[in-house]
Amino acid sequence: MTLSPKDRDGWLTRWREGRIQFHVDTVNPILDRYVDRLLPEGFGRVFVPLCGKSVDLGWLDEQGHEVVGVELAEKAVEDLFKELGRNPTITTQGAFQSCRSDGLEVLVGDLFELDAEVTGKFDAIWDRAALVALRPSDRDRYVPHLREFLQSNGHILLCTISYDESKMEGPPFSVCADEVHRHFENILRVEKLEGGINTNPNPCFTESGLDRVLEETWLIG
Ligand SMILES: C[S@@+](CC[C@H](N)C(=O)[O-])C[C@H]1O[C@@H](n2cnc3c(N)ncnc32)[C@H](O)[C@@H]1O
Numbered sequence: 001m002t003l004s005p006k007d008r009d010g011w012l013t014r015w016r017e018g019r020i021q022f023h024v025d026t027v028n029p030i031l032d033r034y035v036d037r038l039l040p041e042g043f044g045r046v047f048v049p050l051c052g053k054s055v056d057l058g059w060l061d062e063q064g065h066e067v068v069g070v071e072l073a074e075k076a077v078e079d080l081f082k083e084l085g086r087n088p089t090i091t092t093q094g095a096f097q098s099c100r101s102d103g104l105e106v107l108v109g110d111l112f113e114l115d116a117e118v119t120g121k122f123d124a125i126w127d128r129a130a131l132v133a134l135r136p137s138d139r140d141r142y143v144p145h146l147r148e149f150l151q152s153n154g155h156i157l158l159c160t161i162s163y164d165e166s167k168m169e170g171p172p173f174s175v176c177a178d179e180v181h182r183h184f185e186n187i188l189r190v191e192k193l194e195g196g197i198n199t200n201p202n203p204c205f206t207e208s209g210l211d212r213v214l215e216e217t218w219l220i221g
Contacts, residue, residue, distance in 0.1 A: 002110045003138070008072060015073040021204045022129050022172070023052055027059045030159060030217050031126060034193060037219055038157045039065065044123030047149050049111050049142075050130035053080035060126070061104040068122070069106040070096075070114055077106045093118065112141070116148040125149065125156040132161055132172040139175070143183040156188075156220040161213050168208035177216060184220050193217040 002008075014020060031038075039046070046060050051069030053076045060067045071077050077099050081088045088099035088106075096109040107114065125146060134142050150156065160175040168174075177192070184190050195216035205213055 001141070002112050003072070007135070007138075008110070011072050012075075015075040020052070020076075021202055022133075023054070025055060028054075028056050028128055028159075030194075031056050031059075031128070031157065034157055034217070034219065035060075035063070037193070038124045038126070038155050040155075041123070044154075045120070046124045046126060047119070047122040048126050049146060050127075050133055051080075051106065052076050052129070053083065054128070055083075056126060056128070057104055057106070058084045061102055065103065065124075067104045068119055069104075070111045071106060071108060072110055074108050077108050080106065112138075112145065119149065121151045121154070122149050123151055123154045125154070127156060127158045129159070129172060131158060132170075132175050135170070135173060139173075139179075139183070147187070150221065154221055156184075156218075158218040158220055160216050160218065162216070163205065163210050163213045167210050168205065172204070180216075180218055180220075188221045191219045193219050 043064055045066045045068070048054065048057055048067065048069040051057055051071045057067055057069050057080065074097070081099060081101065086101040088101040091098045093107065095113050096107040099106045099108065131139055131142060146156070158180070160180060161172055162174045162176045165174050181190055195214065198213045198215050199211060201210065201213040
């Protein structure tokens with residue numbers, strides 16, 4: 001089942017109108033800190049679901065990894081390659097448009113329509129603002145779908161946030177530690193790498209009156 005038309009239009013409209021407060025122009029410090037735990041062999045295939053135009057994609061590629069992102073919004077992917085100063089080769093792969101340059105490929109389309117038999121399996125998955133971008137019913141199907149892309153000895157580096165849900169509905173949605181354990185613990189090892197209250201959160205929270213957000217990082221697998 002694909003993303004609902006309402007959610008799909010919501011994301012495409014955000015990109016069209018430039019309402020992308022989730023985007024950051026620097027490499028994510030958590031990825032930098034834990035990339036050796038994520039890829040203990042030092043090299044691998046990395047999957048970045050719901051990748052937006054994250055600069056982490058180019059950084060992972062420059063580190064010598066083979067990187068595949070998937071993103072609904074064509075505008076995000078156009079901007080990504082423009083900002084990287086690269087001219088990707090564009091092909092059609094079923095329901096997806098593939099944009100490829102060097103070791104980086106971004107598939108434009110709905111993650112829920114992507115088949116792991118087509119992409120192959122990955123050594124690592126980098127989930128920043130992906131699980132938390134989905135509403136609860138979509139998270140329940142996202143996790144088993146995501147696991148289909150992971151090698152049996154692979155790892156997921158996951159960032160979650162949780163907050164007072166009476167103040168904000170999301171996205172980003174609040175995902176607490178219990179939910180992370182519920183999704184993954186029965187099949188994969190779940191290790192909390194770090195966690196702490198951010199008292200200076202992104203404007204998308206402060207605009208809703210939230211001045212405290214719990215941020216947690218998990219290594220799964
Ligand atoms: C909160 S943003 C995070 C982007 C990126 N991970 C980052 O850290 O900047 C979520 C992104 O997921 C995309 N998205 C939402 N649902 C999707 C789906 N089902 N398949 C592919 N992309 C999706 C949206 O267009 C948006 O760019």
